Amino acid sequence: MRISDLSRQTGMSTATIKFYIREGLLPPGRLTARNQAVYSECHLRRLQLIRALTTVGGLGLASVRTLLEAIADDDLPLAELYAIVNRTICAHDPVIDEIVAEEPVREDVDRFFETLGWDPDSPARQHIVAMMGTLRSLGGADGMDFFLPHARAAAELAEQEMDLLPSDGMKTDRAAAVLRAVLFGEVLSSLRRLAQEHQAAQRFRAA
Structure with a gap:
């Protein structure tokens, strides 16, 4: 899936997702072109976990x-x-x-x-x-x-x-x-x- 798919399924903006990647909270996707990458279900679950811990867990x-x-x-x-x-x-x-x-x-x-x-x-x-x-x-x-x-x-x-x-x-x-x-x-x-x-x-x- 692309970063736009991650954004749609998690409700996070692409800017937030890119921030998490820069901060090392989310692994980079697999590059398919110079400015494009694909992401897996593991990325989706990691984002869902981050969101749960921050928004619901208050961390x-x-x-x-x-x-x-x-x-x-x-x-x-x-x-x-x-x-x-x-x-x-x-x-x-x-x-x-x-x-x-x-x-x-x-x-x-x-x-x-x-x-x-x-x-x-x-x-x-x-x-x-x-x-x-x-x-x-x-x-x-x-x-x-x-x-x-x-x-x-x-x-x-x-x-x-x-x-x-x-x-x-x-x-x-x-x-x-x-x-x-x-x-x-x-x-x-x-x-x-x-x-x-x-x-x-x-x-x-x-x-």
């Missing part, structure tokens, strides 16, 4: 580049692939890093991680510390115990997600796995908001 191009490189590395163990996904999503955030939580908050979060057996070095920890520190300072939450049932439910959901992969990890569609890792979080966040809205309507509906 920047630098993050997308990191994930594309990880997907392309067949020697990268799946466990490390998921670690890269989560490190990318929880990448260095100057705003979060500027929030200094009190020691009791950090200790509470550390105990929470220890109870669940989760990696305390995960970048998600700093996000949780910052958010809990902010919540506690404004009277929005007392401690991490409130989130223990949520964490256990999240563990079950993560187990279900892993069950979608081949049992031995071989022949895994790595692009699909990364896309699920990013977008499932968005789905779960939306479900929580819907449930919250429903509960508020049920409990506080005007008579």
Whole structure:
């Protein structure tokens, strides 16, 4: 297919597609003439993946580049692939890093991680510390115990997600796995908001 076909099928402008090629996010097509190239279904799927990660997943191009490189590395163990996904999503955030939580908050979060057996070095920890520190300072939450049932439910959901992969990890569609890792979080966040809205309507509906 030609670049115009890619544009039509993805809804991206040809200028955007050419930009992705220049930036190395999309491989060049096969040249058929000096200024013409043809593209394959692989190019189409890569563009669809980029669009999903940026528009639906809300990731920047630098993050997308990191994930594309990880997907392309067949020697990268799946466990490390998921670690890269989560490190990318929880990448260095100057705003979060500027929030200094009190020691009791950090200790509470550390105990929470220890109870669940989760990696305390995960970048998600700093996000949780910052958010809990902010919540506690404004009277929005007392401690991490409130989130223990949520964490256990999240563990079950993560187990279900892993069950979608081949049992031995071989022949895994790595692009699909990364896309699920990013977008499932968005789905779960939306479900929580819907449930919250429903509960508020049920409990506080005007008579």
